[in-house]
Amino acid sequence: MTDFPRIGFIGAGNMATALVGGLLAKGWPASALMLTDVSEQALSVHAARGLRTGTDNRELVASVDIVVLAVKPQAMKAVTQALADCPQQPLYISIAAGIPAQSLAQWLGGDAAVVRAMPNTPALVQTGATGLFANAAVSHEQRVQAEQVLGAVGIALWVDTETKIDAVTAVSGSGPAYFFYLMEAMIEAGVKLGLARHDARDLALQTALGAAQMAITADVAPDELRRRVTSPKGTTEQAVAVFDAAGFADIVEQAMRACAARGVSLANELTGA
Template sequence: MSQQPVIAFIGAGNMARAIIGGLLENGFTAANIWAAEPDAERLADLAAQGLKTTTDNQAAVAAADLVVLAVKPQIMRAVANDLATAAQQHQPLFVSIAAGISMEALERWLGGDVALVRCMPNTPSLVQTGASGLFANARVSELQREQATQVLQAVGIALWVQSEAELDAVTAVSGSGPAYYFLMMEAMTAAGVKLGLSEATARELTLQTALGAARMASSSDVDAAELRRRVTSPKGTTEQAILTFQAQGLEATVEKAMTACRDRAVDMAAELCKD
């Protein structure tokens, strides 16, 4: 990054540490990163990497150009309220990675008139293959949008959406999406065992097949439907499997599941942000 901002992480859990690791691997200066966290062991680990650490959230905000709010949604109100004075005095960009906390609630808890980005990352960010959706309020400058993008790109791809409501759809696609694939992996492994493979062999073949399919799809100049058609020979083995999936309503089930996920995200936001 050119002209690196000073970044403060409020909370140093798994996702925060994944982003920090990605930043460091991408050449970000450790001395430009603050971590505020009550856990002394976590702070010691981060300090050993050259970060500035503190148990004082307000001190971290006072030092920062960009603040990543990385605490659990259930305690976000208390943390944000405690930061309101520092937020108003220093006016950094706030980037929230907490699921279910609305922009309106965050702005209100931080005292109003703050530059704010909501982000929905996912767990593959822990291995730097994440997918994040981002939405900014009107107070976020172009430079701040670029800085937020660079922070989330440290652990994968970062895509901006046009409305806050779209973040609920992002939750349904990529936020919760890894679990859908894990469920498919479980089912394929179990089926492979029933068909006569050892569990180890079925598992390894399943995981490698998932990895290979994802790499093919991400590097191809055609969509997934065309890739499927190319693998599916008429009256062949793959066709029988695909026809069975379709007869059982796979596409409709996926749509129904993802809609339920989106609806639950909306409900959770209402529960977490109510006065």
């Protein structure tokens, strides 16, 4: 790209910082990026890299093509309502959990182009996975731009209905915690089996990395990869049999359904629905 859209971030927290880092790594000039925040300390990190910073959200909206709303969900209504009468019409990308595009558009004046994004924390290390949903006001060009912004820190894919954002939350938004939980359990089990904690940790984490890389690059699905390492009457088969007896797949599904359901109730709480 030679013509870089100007991007403004309202909120300079961890996710905004990750996105800025990814965009800079993809070639975005620092002069095309701007951040606002109530914390001068948070802004100072970005100012030191040559980015424009400030505290006036309306000024930011007036000077960019895309606004990334990176504030806490509880603060979103006040922040967006304060922008409702801005004459500019940028694309708004919200990375806040639980707030529907319709509510965001309404708070922004009624006809705003809004993309809801559900990123996850691996975006902090440029390996994120993000689900995107666009309201009817978002143009094709703006969809491309939104995908470029979130794609700067990993993969980004579109869902065709907003309800599927809750499914994205259950799979990838909250998903890193599931894998961390499994890593934690494997480390503790390794220690109980006699390994030094640092050895159990290194083995478990490297195995997680290797398994993920194999699954990403393989030409077969994860279930086939599992079968290939599960020899009849072997050691792995015994471990998998214990998982199956405990209803591992059902437990995962129940957990993810609970996660998705919480996304729905959170939206009701945040919007007063």
